[in-house]
Amino acid sequence: MTLERRNFLKLLGAGAATAGLAGCATQPGSPAARKVVVIGGGYGGTIAAKYVRMMDPSIEVTLIERNDHFVSCPFSNLYIGGLMKDLTSLTIKYDKLAANYGIKVVQAEVTGIDAAGHSVTTSKGVFKYDRLVVSPGVEFRTDEIKGYDIASTPEIMPHAWKAGPQTVLLRKQLEAMKPGGNVIISIPLAPFRCPPGPYERASMIAMYLKQHKPGSKVIILDANPDIVSKKGLFLKGWKKHYDGLIDYRPAKKVTEVDTGKMAVMIEGIEEVKGAVINIIPPQKAGHIAHVAGLVGADKKWCPVNPTTFESTLHKDIHVIGDSSIAGAMPKSGYSANSEAKVCATNIVAMMNGKEITEMSAINTCYSFLSAKEAVSVTGVYKVNAEKQAIEGVAGSVAVSPDLSEVEAIYAESWLKNILTEMST
Amino acid sequence: MTMKWSGWALTTGVLAISAMAQAAPPSATMLSYACAGCHGTNGGSAGPSMPSLAGQSKEAIVDAMKKFKSGARPATVMGRLAKGYSDADIAAMGEFFSKQKLHATDQTLDKAKIAKGASLQEANCGRCHIEDGKEGKDDTPAMASQWLPYLQIQMTDYLSGKRKMPEKMEEKVKPMSKADLEALLHFYASVK
Numbered sequence: 001m002t003l004e005r006r007n008f009l010k011l012l013g014a015g016a017a018t019a020g021l022a023g024c025a026t027q028p029g030s031p032a033a034r035k036v037v038v039i040g041g042g043y044g045g046t047i048a049a050k051y052v053r054m055m056d057p058s059i060e061v062t063l064i065e066r067n068d069h070f071v072s073c074p075f076s077n078l079y080i081g082g083l084m085k086d087l088t089s090l091t092i093k094y095d096k097l098a099a100n101y102g103i104k105v106v107q108a109e110v111t112g113i114d115a116a117g118h119s120v121t122t123s124k125g126v127f128k129y130d131r132l133v134v135s136p137g138v139e140f141r142t143d144e145i146k147g148y149d150i151a152s153t154p155e156i157m158p159h160a161w162k163a164g165p166q167t168v169l170l171r172k173q174l175e176a177m178k179p180g181g182n183v184i185i186s187i188p189l190a191p192f193r194c195p196p197g198p199y200e201r202a203s204m205i206a207m208y209l210k211q212h213k214p215g216s217k218v219i220i221l222d223a224n225p226d227i228v229s230k231k232g233l234f235l236k237g238w239k240k241h242y243d244g245l246i247d248y249r250p251a252k253k254v255t256e257v258d259t260g261k262m263a264v265m266i267e268g269i270e271e272v273k274g275a276v277i278n279i280i281p282p283q284k285a286g287h288i289a290h291v292a293g294l295v296g297a298d299k300k301w302c303p304v305n306p307t308t309f310e311s312t313l314h315k316d317i318h319v320i321g322d323s324s325i326a327g328a329m330p331k332s333g334y335s336a337n338s339e340a341k342v343c344a345t346n347i348v349a350m351m352n353g354k355e356i357t358e359m360s361a362i363n364t365c366y367s368f369l370s371a372k373e374a375v376s377v378t379g380v381y382k383v384n385a386e387k388q389a390i391e392g393v394a395g396s397v398a399v400s401p402d403l404s405e406v407e408a409i410y411a412e413s414w415l416k417n418i419l420t421e422m423s424t
Numbered sequence: 425m426t427m428k429w430s431g432w433a434l435t436t437g438v439l440a441i442s443a444m445a446q447a448a449p450p451s452a453t454m455l456s457y458a459c460a461g462c463h464g465t466n467g468g469s470a471g472p473s474m475p476s477l478a479g480q481s482k483e484a485i486v487d488a489m490k491k492f493k494s495g496a497r498p499a500t501v502m503g504r505l506a507k508g509y510s511d512a513d514i515a516a517m518g519e520f521f522s523k524q525k526l527h528a529t530d531q532t533l534d535k536a537k538i539a540k541g542a543s544l545q546e547a548n549c550g551r552c553h554i555e556d557g558k559e560g561k562d563d564t565p566a567m568a569s570q571w572l573p574y575l576q577i578q579m580t581d582y583l584s585g586k587r588k589m590p591e592k593m594e595e596k597v598k599p600m601s602k603a604d605l606e607a608l609l610h611f612y613a614s615v616k
Binding site: 050051055307334337338341342345355356357358359360361362364376378379380381382392393394395396397398400404406407409410412413414415416417418420421424 | 446447448449450451453454455457458459460461462463464465469470471472473474500501504505506507508509513573577
């Protein structure tokens with residue numbers, strides 16, 4: 001039976017949940033309000049919750065998030081480099097969003113999803129849904145790094161890949177480091193959250209070292225064969241500002257860490273020591289996506305219908321943001337924002353028995369090279385109907401021609417707008 | 425039992441595929457919501473260097489997007505993003521933003537400059553920037569309540585020749601002092 005059920009779900013394939021099927025959950029004349037539950041209050045979840053309510057205020061929306069605030073990963077490298085006093089400008093709360101759009105925000109830990117029963121189990125009780133949006137960000141595949149203890153290692157070798165205390169810790173370690181010490185940044189194989197992020201981080205740390213730690217340098221151990229994103233621009237910026245301060249080593253996959261020796265091993269043979277070691281572990285979909293069986297054959301990410309972001313594995317559950325396999329869209333904050341709107345638009349359509357709409361989404365992502373210069377990558381994304389996959393529209397997926405002070409100014413407004421959109 | 429399941433699955437599967445094929449072309453909201461990450465929800469910007477799109481006329485949006493697309497208007501990200509949209513997409517987005525209420529910004533402005541700008545605007549700019557800049561003639565953009573830093577960046581581009589001024593604007597702007605232009609920007613930013 002279970003097998004048949006699974007085959008049935010597979011056959012449904014792209015989730016597709018026709019209006020008819022969706023209708024099952026909401027019988028006409030049913031006294032109970034229709035419910036959407038959103039898991040995760042980050043770049044994706046807040047926007048999915050808001051836009052469902054914007055488009056159809058008759059749908060009840062509950063946003064479940066384990067923290068009472070959210071700290072943005074975008075721009076957190078600027079804090080690490082010393083360009084921000086604290087994380088205040090990167091931190092949002094949910095009270096205004098909840099009040100403005102009538103979203104029920106529940107601070108709780110999600111422990112399980114019952115796809116058949118349409119309910120979410122949390123530390124604060126069970127929540128029924130007609131449709132569920134899962135936007136849990138990433139989890140680390142720490143089991144792929146020998147000697148990495150999920151609790152204690154990041155306290156010594158911070159990842160700082162989820163913004164908050166980890167970001168502060170990495171900054172503190174840099175400040176405390178003796179001049180002349182080397183900073184290691186280890187980059188996992190793509191795909192990972194924020195493809196240009198590690199290289200921006202290297203730039204920001206090099207900027208700090210140049211000013212405050214004479215004799216120090218950044219050693220980048222990149223598991224990838226080359227710089228993953230904005231390569232030409234990073235190389236140009238590094239040469240211009242940090243010549244000799246960034247030692248970029250491609251195809252160097254960190255396979256083992258030794259916190260006692262403050263050393264990492266590459267492929268079990270080459271040892272590299274550092275005074276500060278920033279391990280960005282390989283990544284996978286957020287924990288709850290695994291618990292709920294939303295992860296595909298690769299055991300890492302969640303396959304979805306590219307038009308609705310409905311899971312291809314479980315009906316009525318949508319996965320957006322870093323956890324989802326969104327074709328050509330990078331795992332970025334802006335992608336999550338845009339995917340959330342696509343998902344919300346089609347959820348509202350399906351819940352009202354209306355035709356779904358072809359997706360149209362954007363990514364715009366800035367990286368800082370110095371205190372005053374930034375570069376960007378952009379893209380407009382649509383579904384290739386034949387391949388049923390998200391692709392970039394020709395001409396729109398491109399990077400800045402050069403380092404730019406104007407782009408740094410626009411980047412600041414990008415942050416202001418996107419965080420305001422999430423929190424009000 | 426098994427028969428039943430697979431039978432149903434098959435039928436639903438077929439239905440599912442046809443439902444997907446039926447997805448309507450992207451709606452105006454689908455297209456326009458994607459802009460809000462940078463331009464604010466419904467085009468009301470919270471970022472001082474990013475223009476509000478809310479309340480712009482359809483003509484102004486279409487004109488701006490076409491110039492971004494062709495490279496006639498200088499840009500950072502917009503020149504690239506505009507290439508991702510068809511004329512029909514752009515028209516739909518223009519329609520969407522033209523229906524949004526003008527976004528009132530809360531910004532610190534210089535009162536003396538606002539007063540000076542107010543005294544200059546009607547005679548110099550009022551023929552195209554009508555209703556104190558709340559509206560624009562033809563494809564002239566609305567300027568009321570735009571962020572001052574955004575207006576300043578645009579004026580800098582105009583004065584340097586990076587962005588081409590319409591002929592009538594050039595006639596008025598060229599003889600004006602920098603102080604007068606600055607006052608005008610403060611005025612338009614202040615209009616709510």
